[in-house]
Amino acid sequence: MNGILSFFSSHVSLEHINALLVLGVVLFGGTWAGRLFQTWKIPQVVGYITLGVLLGRTGLGWIDADTLKNLQPFSTFALGLIGFMIGGELKIQTIKKYGRQFTTILLFESLGAFVIVSILIGTAGWFFFKNAAFAISLGLLMGSISSATAPAATTDVLWENKTKGPLTTIVLGIVALDDAVALLLFAVSSSVAGILLGGGADHSLLPSLLNLIWEIGIAVVLGVGMGFIHYRSIRSFADENRILAFSIGAIVLLIGIANFLDVDVILAAMSMGFFTINFAPRRSKETFKFVERFTPPVYVLFFVMVGAKLNVRGLSAITLFMAGIYLIGRIAGKSVGAILGALVSKAPGSVRRYLPFCLLSQAGVAIGLSIIAGQAFVGTLGDTIVMIITATTFIVQLAGPPLVKIAALKAGEVGLNITEEDLIRRSRAKDIADKDIPSIPENMDIGSVVKIFAEHDNLYYPVVNDEGVLMGILPIETLKDTFLLSDLSPLLLAHDIMERAEFTCREETEATEITDIFRQRGVASIPVLDGEGRVTGMIEFRRMQQHFARQLAALREKATALEAN
């Protein structure tokens, strides 16, 4: 025993175990926490982040700074995937339809937050530090950071709830694009702050602006270029697995290049997604489906790490107070801006009423900018910014996702973005069976059987004995064969012409299992039986498809109706 232990301690590298152990705990625990929160009707993202907070620097400290640094590539990867998926939502048609609303609301809500946070924090800063230059710099920097809205948590909630409609479209567009506005404002603000505080050489306005535009341009060119290469390559691929591997590969490569060149990863990936959905429409549906399937573990990891990264230990009273001011200013600015923007651009009522609730989230970009500020303005200014952003991110990331969910629910957009597969996944036999289909007694003569067929829409009927137990199925093709043989009518009973039921199911059988049988076995109908073998209904492939098609059409109609008011 001792020998084994000493073998392990001397031969197995502890760091190596830890990296995998951390990954395992994070993925396993994160998924579990997400499910747990889901059962409490709280978006799963909050579960991931909460687990991160518990394991991370605020809580147990089990995921420390080194581990976070090691897992950093996964975060970048996740952001890239999110960017790609958001880009895929931006169809040119949609942009044409919502373009004016997009830009108007985007400008109003980001500038609204910028202006109000700048004024409030600037005033509070002057009150606490009695230094005008310091107060203005702090105000401007915090204001610019406040204008960013994190796309990850927001979009995850929307996707989790399968939302569709004007609110969803506008939220997706805005959370993806206001980071660019935030970067622009931050570049201006940090230059102004640099001039005001007289520190550092590289704070002149024009070069930093040009630099930013250059970076954005490079990101877009990279994304579109990779989108083009990816499209050209998968055109000839038929194998699904190869498309998946190649698509993920292309995205990772793009993220890597963007990271290497120090340009915005989200923007680059978004450009690729945008190119793919708009210029390579034929294969893009599959590509997005595959990439989406690949995202869950990466997202779990990403959000747990967002939680783990937050450190709210050692907050001073002043920072807490400032954080409160910042939070109020940001919410007020974004809300007022969003409402004004919606009014000015004549956006649908649901957007005006519920958009403010969807703009709270703040994470990667805000934290990133606060860290840049912390490095550029060493001392009280930088530290204050980092602490305020950390503390408020903590609150906003836990409170934001549930608000997004409530807003989408109130706007009536939840569950409208559903595919046939989703419907099948959540249905059981009892939901799709024809329950009032008449059973044909096996001793019924053909004349009476014909009457039943004439009076009902079904093409397949269960044949039962006098106890209601299934004996076989009577398909219309079989019945048709007897039409010319009227002499036989006293001789032929349902029993004589019925076919054997190859497959049967129970009311609780999952619809996925049933559709598999339909598709793989070429069966046209499956009877539903109770525990004693008695027929309780009948599922016909054709009628099941009609049933799902009708449901989808109703949902689509609902989504369209939302745009009208």
Added chain:
Amino acid sequence: MEIHDVISADRCRVLHSRTKTEALLELIEIVGEENSVADLEALKKEIFYREQIMSTGIGQGIGIPHVRFPGMKEPIVLVGVSPKGLEDYESLDGEIVKLVFMILVDENHHKEYLRILSLIVQRLKDDGFRKGLFGAETDKAVFELLTGGEK
């Protein structure tokens, strides 16, 4: 398709039985001797289950027990003539049954099954043909009457 396509001499009998059950068993025994059905007990069960649902005595002295049955290589038609008649056949018109056609077809040969049934019912509509069969005294006579009268 004509009757002689589905009927063979050794599947035509003059029955000694006096009851429906015995008569049906006597006919099933023929396929038993031929070894042409794998599961004879299951076949018996099927035949009697069908009779229990509703009698196959369609009137005018005729009974046509028929089943579709898994694992049949080809359709089998067994003919039995009971000169004294089977009183307990429970035919639709209450008459005693003197002529029994047992039709066994594979469960998947639905169309063939209907065709054979139809063929036999059509042929038996001929009064003279039917009455002639009622009087057949040997197995050979049954077969010849069945196949000889065809145009």
